[in-house]
Amino acid sequence: MKNKKRILCFIILLSILFVLAGCGSQEGQENGNSLATVTIIGPDDVGVILEETEVEIQKDDTALDVLEKAVQEKNIQLEYSGSGTTAYVKAINGLSELDRGAESGWLYRVNGEIPDEGAGTYIVQNGDHLEWFYTTNLSAEFD
Numbered sequence: 015m016k017n018k019k020r021i022l023c024f025i026i027l028l029s030i031l032f033v034l035a036g037c038g039s040q041e042g043q044e045n046g047n048s049l050a051t052v053t054i055i056g057p058d059d060v061g062v063i064l065e066e067t068e069v070e071i072q073k074d075d076t077a078l079d080v081l082e083k084a085v086q087e088k089n090i091q092l093e094y095s096g097s098g099t100t101a102y103v104k105a106i107n108g109l110s111e112l113d114r115g116a117e118s119g120w121l122y123r124v125n126g127e128i129p130d131e132g133a134g135t136y137i138v139q140n141g142d143h144l145e146w147f148y149t150t151n152l153s154a155e156f157d
Contacts, residue, residue, distance in 0.1 A: 047070050048070065048071045048072070048139075048140035049068050049069065049071065049140065049141070050068075050069050050071050050080050050138050050140070050141070050142045050143065050144060051066050051067060051068055051069070051143045051144070052064065052067050052080055052084040052143075052144045052145075052146070053065065053066045053067070053143070053144070053146070054084075054085075054090070054106055054107070054145075054146045054147075055145065055146070055147040055148065056106075056107070056147075056148050057109075057114060057118075057148050057150060060107075060109065060148070063090065063107045063109075064084060064085070064088055064090060064146075066143075067084050069083045069087070070083075071138050071140065074137055075137070075138050076133060076134055076135060076136055076137060076138065077122055077133040077134075077138055077144055078094065078097075078101050078103070078133040078134045079138075080138050080144055081103070081122075081144070081146060085106065090106065090107050091105065091106065091108055092105070092106055093105040093106075093110070096134065097134050098134045098135055099132055099134060099135055100132075100134065101132055101133055101134025101135075102132070103119075103120040103122075103133060103146070104120075105120075106120060106146065106148075109148055114148070114150045115150055117149070117150065117151050117152040117153060118148065118149060118150045118151075118152070119149065119152060120146060120147070120148055120149075121146070121147055121148075121152075121155060122144055122145065122146045122147070123144070123145045124138070124143070124144055125142060126143075128155065
């Protein structure tokens with residue numbers, strides 16, 4: 015009889031632990047979301063197109079994925095071509111490549127640095143700040 019009580023108590027204790035563990039992990043998922051911030055800056059006469067905005071990121075989200083989420087949420091026009099290594103942002107908010115000269119177009123920085131990878135392959139990390147900006151002097155950005 016004592017063994018049956020011990021087994022029953024053990025099963026109840028295990029059940030409680032499983033329930034508590036399940037609640038804790040769900041709460042962790044809700045409160046532990048990975049986030050990045052995105053800003054979009056046009057040329058001087060246009061200015062800020064998108065103020066710093068938090069975007070929830072998933073594992074393996076690229077800079078282009080994060081941009082897509084941000085503009086979709088704020089209803090800002092985005093035009094790009096390709097994917098992965100061939101992804102190229104052509105226009106944001108109606109401002110297209112070459113609109114302001116032969117060396118104009120969209121670039122991005124992550125935490126203040128222009129990455130060595132394209133937006134379709136750069137994997138964003140929790141806490142990253144992405145700044146998309148329109149340049150009129152592409153060659154000066156890489157000096």
